[in-house]
Amino acid sequence: xxxxxxxxxxxxxxxxxxxxxxxxxxxxxxxxxxxxxxxxxxxxxxxxxxxxxxxxxxxxxxxxxxxxxxxxxxxxxxxxxxxxxxxxxxxxxxxxxxxxxxxxxxxxxxxxxxxxxxxxxxxxxxxxxxxxxxxxxxxxxxxxxxxxxxxxxxxxxxxxxxxxx
Amino acid sequence: xxxxxxxxxxxxxxxxxxxxxxxxxxxxxxxxxxxxxxxxxxxxxxxxxxxxxxxxxxxxxxxxxxxxxxxxxxxxxxxxxxxxxxxxxxxxxxxxxxxxxxxxxxxxxxxxxxxxxxxxxxxxxxxxxxxxxxxxxxxxxxxxxxxxxxxxxxxxxxxxxxxxxxxx
Numbered sequence: 001x002x003x004x005x006x007x008x009x010x011x012x013x014x015x016x017x018x019x020x021x022x023x024x025x026x027x028x029x030x031x032x033x034x035x036x037x038x039x040x041x042x043x044x045x046x047x048x049x050x051x052x053x054x055x056x057x058x059x060x061x062x063x064x065x066x067x068x069x070x071x072x073x074x075x076x077x078x079x080x081x082x083x084x085x086x087x088x089x090x091x092x093x094x095x096x097x098x099x100x101x102x103x104x105x106x107x108x109x110x111x112x113x114x115x116x117x118x119x120x121x122x123x124x125x126x127x128x129x130x131x132x133x134x135x136x137x138x139x140x141x142x143x144x145x146x147x148x149x150x151x152x153x154x155x156x157x158x159x160x161x162x163x164x165x
Numbered sequence: 166x167x168x169x170x171x172x173x174x175x176x177x178x179x180x181x182x183x184x185x186x187x188x189x190x191x192x193x194x195x196x197x198x199x200x201x202x203x204x205x206x207x208x209x210x211x212x213x214x215x216x217x218x219x220x221x222x223x224x225x226x227x228x229x230x231x232x233x234x235x236x237x238x239x240x241x242x243x244x245x246x247x248x249x250x251x252x253x254x255x256x257x258x259x260x261x262x263x264x265x266x267x268x269x270x271x272x273x274x275x276x277x278x279x280x281x282x283x284x285x286x287x288x289x290x291x292x293x294x295x296x297x298x299x300x301x302x303x304x305x306x307x308x309x310x311x312x313x314x315x316x317x318x319x320x321x322x323x324x325x326x327x328x329x330x331x332x333x
Contacts, residue, residue, distance in 0.1 A: 028318045035314055039205030054225025062218035147194040154190050
């Protein structure tokens with residue numbers, strides 16, 4: 001709580017809260033980044049699960065810059081939103097669920113990129129069962145990430161450490 | 166109009182659902198999943214036409230589009246649930262009005278694309294560059310969908326609308 005109090009009191013945190021432009025830009029960028037980050041991952045997972053079989057698995061990585069850009073936007077805007085209201089998220093267990101689900105989903109994405117999405121021989125034909133299971137798990141984790149992110153807005157117990165309710 | 170929509174929500178049970186403990190966040194989550202699916206399918210297809218991920222055949226990538234249409238359908242339905250539950254918060258909201266206008270532009274762009282452009286895109290080889298008309302349609306589409314997400318997020322910024330809306 002001391003740490004939250006200190007962070008809340010910094011000029012930057014106050015500016016993030018009080019400048020409508022800074023706060024809403026961060027919210028909007030977070031939503032946009034998430035749409036592209038989750039969208040690109042879902043599309044990849046669906047391809048691994050057999051949708052759009054004409055798309056060569058080994059070429060999907062050419063969309064990787066889009067995923068990276070989205071991840072950078074999502075992380076940066078997410079940190080800014082945390083700086084604005086650190087206690088709001090960090091005292092809420094749902095936030096850690098969101099972070100955990102997103103991290104595991106990203107790690108699965110990375111492992112798929114290093115495995116089945118580099119394998120030219122997999123371009124036509126059935127993808128191994130393990131990769132398909134990981135793709136299905138990835139979809140479930142992204143749904144968890146989105147849902148817990150939305151639920152965050154309804155479940156926080158503390159808005160600001162300096163103003164416990 | 167707001168009254169009629171609200172009445173409809175009351176009669177059909179939408180109002181009860183949306184005001185239940187987890188109704189609103191649950192429908193919001195589904196709405197966000199729908200838009201992610203739309204961007205994952207339509208957004209990536211647009212990006213490919215604009216020159217990203219050259220090598221992936223556009224015709225093959227287009228097989229993802231039904232999932233994007235599915236996401237769109239889910240979002241029209243979940244969006245209707247929001248509007249019905251609090252019509253005055255949406256109908257008089259400039260962010261919502263711009264969002265609807267952008268959806269209309271995106272819709273016309275879809276008609277234009279499938280009527281005049283898609284046949285040429287479908288047969289392009291993997292490494293091929295999309296024709297200029299396809300690039301224009303893709304740029305319009307991406308701009309509209311990004312704008313639609315921005316407006317969707319801004320709806321909460323202009324809420325409640327009474328404070329600024331001079332014609333309400």
